[in-house]
Amino acid sequence: MLKGKKIILGICGSIAAYKAAALTRLLVKAGAEVQVVMTPDAVEFIAPLTLSTLSNKPVLTAYFDKKTGTWNHHVQLGLWADLLLIAPASANTMAKLANGLCDNLLCAIYLSAKCPVYFAPAMDLDMWAHPSTQNNVSKLQDYGNILIQPGTGELASGLVGEGRLAEPEDIITFLERNHSDKSRLQDSPLRGKKALVTAGPTFEAIDPVRFIGNHSSGKMGYAIAEALRQQGATVTLISGPTSLPAPKGIRKIDVISAKDMLEACLNEFESTDIAVMSAAVADYTPKQVADKKIKKSDDYFSIALTKTTDILATLGGIKQAHQLLVGFALETDNELANATGKLEKKNLDFIVLNSMQDKGAGFAGDQNKITIIDRNHQQFTYPLKAKKEVATDICDFIVKALGTKR
Ligand code: CTP
Numbered sequence: 001m002l003k004g005k006k007i008i009l010g011i012c013g014s015i016a017a018y019k020a021a022a023l024t025r026l027l028v029k030a031g032a033e034v035q036v037v038m039t040p041d042a043v044e045f046i047a048p049l050t051l052s053t054l055s056n057k058p059v060l061t062a063y064f065d066k067k068t069g070t071w072n073h074h075v076q077l078g079l080w081a082d083l084l085l086i087a088p089a090s091a092n093t094m095a096k097l098a099n100g101l102c103d104n105l106l107c108a109i110y111l112s113a114k115c116p117v118y119f120a121p122a123m124d125l126d127m128w129a130h131p132s133t134q135n136n137v138s139k140l141q142d143y144g145n146i147l148i149q150p151g152t153g154e155l156a157s158g159l160v161g162e163g164r165l166a167e168p169e170d171i172i173t174f175l176e177r178n179h180s181d182k183s184r185l186q187d188s189p190l191r192g193k194k195a196l197v198t199a200g201p202t203f204e205a206i207d208p209v210r211f212i213g214n215h216s217s218g219k220m221g222y223a224i225a226e227a228l229r230q231q232g233a234t235v236t237l238i239s240g241p242t243s244l245p246a247p248k249g250i251r252k253i254d255v256i257s258a259k260d261m262l263e264a265c266l267n268e269f270e271s272t273d274i275a276v277m278s279a280a281v282a283d284y285t286p287k288q289v290a291d292k293k294i295k296k297s298d299d300y301f302s303i304a305l306t307k308t309t310d311i312l313a314t315l316g317g318i319k320q321a322h323q324l325l326v327g328f329a330l331e332t333d334n335e336l337a338n339a340t341g342k343l344e345k346k347n348l349d350f351i352v353l354n355s356m357q358d359k360g361a362g363f364a365g366d367q368n369k370i371t372i373i374d375r376n377h378q379q380f381t382y383p384l385k386a387k388k389e390v391a392t393d394i395c396d397f398i399v400k401a402l403g404t405k406r
Contacts, residue, residue: 001176008081008113010106011051012090013041015156016122016165020046023168024054024088030172033058035077037106039093040281040375063105078112083179086110087148088122091133097145098136114249115177115226116179116230120148120171125161144248145227148174178335188232189399195233196272197225197281197312200240202258206303216280218242220368223391224276225250231395233274238264240279258282258308265311269318274398276326277312278352284308316347324402330354340373349401350374351396372397 002196003289007027008346020036027034034055038048039060048059066072078084086106093106095275097119102108108279110117119140127133129152141147148171166174203211218239225237226247235250238261246252253268255261258281269275284305294301312327319325327348339353355369369384370393382393 002027002172005032005082005179006080007032008035008077008084008109009164010084010086010089010093010109011036011038011042011046012086012088012093012106013039013045014088014090014122014128016088017042017045019168020087021050021054021164023171024051024385026168026172027085028055028177033057035081037061037077037109039090039104039106039310041090041092054257060105063108074105075112078109079114081109081113081115083115084110084113084117085120085171085175086118087120087171089119091121091123091127091130091136092142094119094121094133094136098139098143099324100371108193110163117145117248118148118178119145120166121150121163122165123150123158123163124155124157124374125163128161128163143245146178159222160232165391172278174390181200190228190395190402191232192275193233193273194264194271195225195228195235195274195276196238196268197221197228197235198238198240198261198281200242200244201226201280202240202261202282202283204258204285204308205256205289207294209293212282212305213241213285213286214280214282216242217242218244219366219387220391221276221278224394227388227391227395228274228276228398229400236268236272238268238279240281258285258311262309262311262314265315269315269323272323272325274402275315276394276398277315278328279311279313279364280330280393282308303406310346312348313346319347322405324349324398324405326398328354329349330356331355336371336373336379339371340377343373343375343377348375348398349405370394374401 011017036059037059038387052059060072074318075222096107097110102111145171148166151166152162154160155163184350200218201216203213205211222244225235229235229249237250237252253264255264285308287304324347329342329351331338339351343351351373353371366388367384368387370382372380
């Protein structure tokens with residue numbers, strides 16, 4: 001399945017860089033078009049000439065070629081690739097990638113890439129075991145990058161432990177298993193489906209420096225977008241202001257206010273199969289936005305507010321039979337009755353009731369406790385879980401609900 005795939009092989013400064021020659025050879029043998037990109041330190045470990053000969057392409061090591069002035073366009077390279085493989089991935093490069101630094105061509109390509117990214121670390125056992133490194137590895141995985149686990153054995157330092165670059169043959173097998181279209185087809189029930197997810201809060205301007213907002217972190221919506229993508233859907237995420245990084249492989253539209261979010265949703269909805277509205281949209285917005293900063297004067301001050309358009313209800317009103325519409329309900333009392341009322345009023349396929357009863361669950365935390373109520377008013381209650389796991393549960397429910405629509 002690597003046949004015809006455009007692969008960028010990123011090589012970092014590590015003694016294991018010598019294995020990149022065998023890796024390049026195996027990728028080319030498997031029918032891939034390989035573009036080697038090396039960090040400045042990597043060229044100290046293995047000659048670019050070796051790799052350009054094996055890959056049949058000039059090796060790129062810098063943003064531009066000092067001799068010819070040719071610019072190695074990182075954005076184009078990032079978009080060109082079907083797959084980015086960083087092997088060996090050094091502790092230093094992983095730290096940079098995990099934190100968005102891009103002081104060399106490989107890091108900039110990584111930030112521009114829309115394709116799946118695999119990274120195969122190589123380093124001494126203590127460097128690998130260090131909490132900083134492990135933290136960076138987790139961060140990279142959280143961003144959707146795929147770890148190719150290092151092996152255990154004798155290391156360049158003479159010590160024995162975990163940190164050896166996975167063998168080139170094993171890396172190829174790993175890629176083939178993970179990246180194969182066949183396995184994607186089997187594992188991707190939402191393949192070919194278009195999904196729309198809203199997330200985060202909305203900010204309603206009062207004047208040029210102030211707004212009315214809420215504590216929504218966006219984590220739940222982002223996790224749902226990610227889970228839908230993993231199940232094969234093409235996902236558009238419409239996000240209010242959050243501090244979360246853009247998830248890989250997902251088209252993200254940034255909005256600020258409820259009005260912006262409504263417009264963006266209306267633009268996207270017609271071509272959507274699945275819409276999950278998890279944003280905490282403001283119900284009211286200032287009637288007028290002051291064009292200058294409001295000065296402090298009287299002891300009491302009030303702002304006239306006007307109702308925003310209910311985005312979910314609007315989409316429920318124009319929904320076609322094949323479209324699946326999912327809403328959220330955040331309730332503090334009469335939870336089930338209120339949520340069921342919203343399901344009916346907004347013409348939803350199902351509603352996810354967020355419980356505010358458990359510590360750590362809800363808006364800003366990392367966990368959630370949900371009950372799903374379907375069209376027949378059947379209730380499915382899940383235990384308190386991490387938001388990522390909750391997203392998987394919701395996604396599984398979507399797959400099931402779509403099945404009943406066919
Ligand atoms: N929602 C929306 N547009 C709004 C308000 C809410 O699309 N202007 C959506 C939310 O994204 C969520 C659902 O409606 O999926 C329910 O939101 P919630 O705040 O629980 O309910 P409201 O309908 O706003 O009612 P209330 O605040 O009175 O409980």
